[in-house]
Amino acid sequence: MTTHLKPGVVTGKEYRQLIAACKEGGYALPAVNVVGTNVLNAVMECAAKAKSDVIIQMSNGGARFFAGEGLPDQHKARVLGATSVAQHVHLLAEAYGICAVLHTDHANRKLVPWVDGLIDQSEMYFEKTGKPLFSSHMLDLSAEPLEDNLKECARVLKRLTPLGMSLEIELGVTGGEEDGIGHELSEGDVGNPKLYTQPEDVLRAYEVLSPLGHFTVAASFGNVHGVYAPGNVKLRPIILKNSQDLVAKTHDLNARPLDLVFHGGSGTPNNLIREAVGYGVFKMNIDTDLQFALAHAVAAQVDKNPRAFKYQVDPDNQKPYKSIYDPRKWLRAGELGVAERLEEAMRDLGSVGKTLAQ
């Protein structure tokens, strides 16, 4: 039976139905980090055009940037910026006719107050509307011992469940520039729980968290944030399958009981994306490739009309350049660049034409 959902922000039972449809249909959704309304609107435009559902998320830095770098209280800026993104999507997703999942990205121990501040916001919103502001949040305490990680995840999940919200956790560390690891990954590291998630840890997480609510797992299988020269990293999606199999076997569950998340999706070859999706990945984070798509498209505008970005009126021939430096021209070009690259990601993930929105 095909599930249909009302366009808008998808939370609670509907979010779980959306994940189930992804896994059953053998596709995944791109999760896009937004830092402003340009990329945000480009994502909604692309989702509507490609008839794909989509996940909109922000990092703590992105949330702060959305509120504005001029806001001096950084904690407040993180909370209000993310809240502003959420309100924007609640207002507009339905108008675009799309189903959007709203999520926040990595939060380490220092950023737990950010997540708690956002749950406060969802509680207030829930009181007024019966819905939370966000579909889910992420806690990334993967740098800490497993039991410390899970204890805090359990505390936060207990706050989320009554609101119909989910929690994304991380087991094992995604490498990359922002994490300070990744370049030194090598063949011999498969047993290293820091770099490659151990199935036993996933089983432990399942046992602690599944009685408390709905959670998803960002597992490390050699994935890194950012895009690097080929050869640095060995992706091993089989780790995802091994985790699924261990949990299913131990608890006598259907195949692929876990809802998995693929961090650091930018720059991943298509065959490895397909393999990971086949093992129950329903969400792939794509940030770096879209950052580049935006910069690339804006740069093309500047390259094409360099004088319009230097002079309001050309000193040589008195030509006015207002129609070129109008931000709606070059920012729009950036939006189209993002939308085009995102549609390619949706094709890679198999989500084009699969929207549940009706």
Ligand SMILES: [Zn+2]
């Ligand atoms: Zn990540």
